[in-house]
Amino acid sequence: WAAERGREAVVKLLLDTGKVDADPKDRAGQTALHIAAENGHEAVVKLLSLAS
16 A cells, blocks of 8 residues: 555655565565556655665
8 A cells, every 4th residue: 555655755654564466466476566656656665765
């Protein structure tokens, strides 16, 4: 949800906890990185790329 909507602060907070896997796939086989990129959320893409 946060990646899809470009909520950079939420994505960063979740990643900073160290308890979130940045690479799981949804039912369509897409990761949060794919979804953020499709929706043009460059800052979120950068965060997720660094976390992967």
